[in-house]
Amino acid sequence: MSPRPDDAQREAARQVEQHRRMREIEDAILARTPEHMPEPSLHRVARAMELLGDPQKAFPVIHITGTNGKTSTARIIERLLREAGLSTGRFTSPHLHDLRERISLNGNLISRERFIATWDDIAPFIEIVDAESVAADGPPMTYFEVLTVVAYAAFADAPIDVAIIEVGLGGRWDATNVADATVAVLAPIAIDHTRLLGDTLELIASEKRGIIKPGTIAVVARQEPEVDELIAERVEEVGASVRRIDQDFSLNEREPAVGGQQVSIQGLAAIYPDLFLPLYGEHQALNASIAVAAVEAFLGGGEQPLETEIVTTGLAEVTSPGRLEIVRRSPTVLVDAAHNLAGAQALREALNDSFTFTKLVGLVAILQDKDADAILEALEPMLDHVVISRTTSARAMSPTELGKLAEEIFGEDRVTVIRDLPDALDQAAALADDGGVGGGVLATGSVVTAAEVRLLVGAGGDGAESS
CATH class of the missing domain: 3.90.190.20 (Mur ligase, C-terminal domain)
Structure with a gap:
């Protein structure tokens, strides 16, 4: 049945108002300190989380850091977990076209309606934290900090079974690190953001390893020796455990194919052969290997194989816009x-x-x-x-x-x-x-x-x- 004219008019008016409110909220967020100029501290985000009842504790977290490959790895992990039947939230950055791309629920960007409702819920608490920080001669919450609060609040409200969270910058003091990871993924660490993280691999790795918490399983990509040493130190210091590529899991085979590549992955608990990955390059095949290991670590501590169909279908349906x-x-x-x-x-x-x-x-x-x-x-x-x-x-x-x-x-x-x-x-x-x-x-x-x-x-x- 076609909608009545008055129903269609009301829906059109609702859509116009929704777009207007979304633009208004985006402008308010964009007016804050941009994400390439963070204010290194977890205090403001932690305070906002406290006022909101710590929504980041309402679900387990797979936390991802590194220099390159974070977003693709997050997308692969999410697709595998959804194929396994879990409800997911994904927080990645930056976005390509729409701010809402950063916050995904079950593979889809958050709706305007849900984003607006979440913002309306958290805005009074953001104002409180801003006022407290300014009164103590500190800055208001930054662009990225506010988006992190929106993501965690939306995920808790959805609700979800697991959140896949990409750090914005670094790790130790990144806004996302108010959550404690069940699994921490350390993608390859290289030189970047030297003004904020340091100009050596050791300094950068020291920041990024901060997402490893007590009890975390750290899934680690290929790293330089000095980076591996720092990760091992952190694992021992906090009582975590570690699974390394080429030791505990590996990319066994890969061959370019039309539209992507064929790969065979040795996971933590099983071998997954003859997989099609619709992404190009060895780096994406390695990202897929890391993602499989991370999902195994999350679902069964790395001791239970994933169903072959989950891996086969999950990888075959992965997308990573803007990546080759x-x-x-x-x-x-x-x-x-x-x-x-x-x-x-x-x-x-x-x-x-x-x-x-x-x-x-x-x-x-x-x-x-x-x-x-x-x-x-x-x-x-x-x-x-x-x-x-x-x-x-x-x-x-x-x-x-x-x-x-x-x-x-x-x-x-x-x-x-x-x-x-x-x-x-x-x-x-x-x-x-x-x-x-x-x-x-x-x-x-x-x-x-x-x-x-x-x-x-x-x-x-x-x-x-x-x-």
Whole structure:
């Protein structure tokens, strides 16, 4: 039966009001200190949690830190747990297009209705914490701290069986660390965010290992020896346990395939052969191995095999938008969120592994606080030409400055500088077309670059809303 005209009008009015309220809330959150400028302390978030009745204690947590691969690993873990029949909440950052992408319930971004209701519930307590902090000469709660509170409150209200939580930055004092992890995943740790975490692997690892708590099972990716030592120290110090890749679990085999790759994984409790993973590159196969081990650790302490169908179906249905993602054909346009040296190196290896282009043109826009030289040097061997541009981010490096760096690395004849990203994408596509049917465009340099190119080609969005 079709809705009556008055019902349709009421629904349309409700939708308009919902969009207005959502914009109002987003503006209020965005007005706070941004996430790339955190205020290192757990006090404000812990106080908000206390006032709300500690919602982060209402569900077990799988907590994920590291330098690269966190979001993909979180998405794989969540998909496996949902396939196992559990109700899930996922908190990741940053988002590509919509703030609500960060908070997922059962694989779908939180609905506007639920986000607004959660905000209305927590806003008075946020105001209390802000006032207390300012009175003590401290800052109000930051953008990321407030979103963390929204996520934990929404998850507790849903309710959920398990939360998969990605740290925002570091670990020890990250806002998400008010929760105590049942399983802590330590993805590969490399140099990044040196202004906030330190300029050595030891300093960075010392911050990230802080998510390991008493009784936690730590699932650890391949790390440098000095990082492994610091993780072992933390495990012993707090009475946790550890499971390491290549010792307790492993990626046994992998082979590129159409649309992804075939992998065989040795988990903590069983071997899972002949799995299709619709993501590209060894780094994603390793992420899948870590995810399987984390799920085994969570569901049975690492001693009970997962049902083969759970792993087979779960991995086959994984998505990771903005991570070496094909967003257009003719020419092929790929987007990747690589924004540091380790990410660019993994991207280069995955491209060499899984793609063959007659001509590959890079569309590169990088944020000004990143190591642009290192990123460009890692990309240079695989790009025939690079088009330098900028995103709409206030943190974007100027195309002129980035172009000069690119010319030093690529040579002037392989560099084109175009300020506006839409025009830069058109030029990159035209250059790729010169390579014939095998030409391609790779848009990379930041999450914002991947997001804005996705929108330009009509590939925005990340799933349906939750109820």
